[in-house]
Amino acid sequence: MKVYLDYAATTPVKKEVLEEMIPYFSEKFGNPSSIHSYGRESKKAIDVARDKVAKSLNAKSQEIYFTGGGSEADNWAIKGVAYALRNKGNHIITSKIEHHAVLHTCEYLEKEGFEVTYLDVDDNGLIDLQELKAAIKDNTILITIMYANNEIGTIQPIKEIAQIAKERSVLSHTDAVQAYGNIEMDVEELGVDLLSISAHKVYGPKGIGALYVKKAVKLHPLVHGGAQERRRRAGTENIPAIVGFGKAAEIAYEDLQQHNKHLMKLRDQLISELMVKIPYTKLNGHPTKRLPGNVNLSFEFIEGESLLLSLDMVGIAGSSGSACTSGSLDPSHVLMSIGLSHEIAHGSLRLTVGDFTTQEEIDYVIEKLPPIVDRLRQMSPLYEKVKGDTKNV
Numbered sequence: 001m002k003v004y005l006d007y008a009a010t011t012p013v014k015k016e017v018l019e020e021m022i023p024y025f026s027e028k029f030g031n032p033s034s035i036h037s038y039g040r041e042s043k044k045a046i047d048v049a050r051d052k053v054a055k056s057l058n059a060k061s062q063e064i065y066f067t068g069g070g071s072e073a074d075n076w077a078i079k080g081v082a083y084a085l086r087n088k089g090n091h092i093i094t095s096k097i098e099h100h101a102v103l104h105t106c107e108y109l110e111k112e113g114f115e116v117t118y119l120d121v122d123d124n125g126l127i128d129l130q131e132l133k134a135a136i137k138d139n140t141i142l143i144t145i146m147y148a149n150n151e152i153g154t155i156q157p158i159k160e161i162a163q164i165a166k167e168r169s170v171l172s173h174t175d176a177v178q179a180y181g182n183i184e185m186d187v188e189e190l191g192v193d194l195l196s197i198s199a200h201k202v203y204g205p206k207g208i209g210a211l212y213v214k215k216a217v218k219l220h221p222l223v224h225g226g227a228q229e230r231r232r233r234a235g236t237e238n239i240p241a242i243v244g245f246g247k248a249a250e251i252a253y254e255d256l257q258q259h260n261k262h263l264m265k266l267r268d269q270l271i272s273e274l275m276v277k278i279p280y281t282k283l284n285g286h287p288t289k290r291l292p293g294n295v296n297l298s299f300e301f302i303e304g305e306s307l308l309l310s311l312d313m314v315g316i317a318g319s320s321g322s323a324c325t326s327g328s329l330d331p332s333h334v335l336m337s338i339g340l341s342h343e344i345a346h347g348s349l350r351l352t353v354g355d356f357t358t359q360e361e362i363d364y365v366i367e368k369l370p371p372i373v374d375r376l377r378q379m380s381p382l383y384e385k386v387k388g389d390t391k392n393v
């Protein structure tokens, strides 16, 4: 049996999405900037896709800019605001548990003379709104806090964060890549100025994403050269990907309730059964303010990498908190920020369910995982000492 439980890393392209993309590789190949019928056909396809993405966010079509993915959207939002508002101020506020596309961009800007505050999070991964308020200074230009965390699934109070920013005339951005397609999303209601999304996390193609930029927000262009994306991101558009993203966006919000119901049922089953069957297990992330498909567990006395390899041998694909940046031995910055010790962070496993996950697959994981954890623990000298006691931590 093969079981894919890494939907937070990427998702397969849905059949309906792929079908809409295919003609735009060959028959419908015109350059959207051309004025002839070939060009117009491609331009029309982009317009339709942009409308669909805009609709999924309750944004206006002119506020949607296609990018080469979520990382690019994050980079652009942060650098674009920083460079556009350089004369107004140089201070940016973010959190310690952001995706690297945000964290490394902020670190880069620090080298460029900007000042960045990295807010702490509590044990569940939530930022403190009072701390956020206190961090705002006269030179603060941007607050960028992720909507939902990719490792532990915790959902931040983005509406409140945007409100706090607005009261102090500071722009707000959110990396909504994980939240998109899992949470009802209305940019008007949220009140954010910028928001990043990516297609391949919602059953669309890789290498395409979008940045929502509220009307009148000043943003430095990303790529100079042409008139594409309202002169802010030059380059001939990736039309098949854009078309696929449009379709994926449409499907994602067609039946969000049903999607969430399916994911939450499987997620809750994994969490509750694994925690009962495996002693010394801790759930990471918020118990309720949590993405519908996210399970993140720490098993004491084992090493996440060996667990992943053992799971892979029985066909189960998950992800661990230890080598998020492959080649690095440091545990994930997210797990460290919620207060886990190095040892416990190293024994973490993220399983993320999606639209194609079945009950049979979940039953299979619940059957296979406990004996694997037990076998790995038998090799641990620390476990030897506490064996016999089956209290959960």
Ligand SMILES: *Cc1c(COP(=O)(O)O)cnc(C)c1O
Binding pocket: 008, 009, 068, 069, 070, 071, 072, 074, 099, 101, 146, 148, 149, 150, 175, 176, 177, 178, 198, 199, 200, 201, 207, 208, 209
């Ligand atoms: C996947 C992800 C990204 C990066 O998106 P890409 O399209 O892969 O560049 C950014 N932020 C979060 C929270 C993500 O999960």
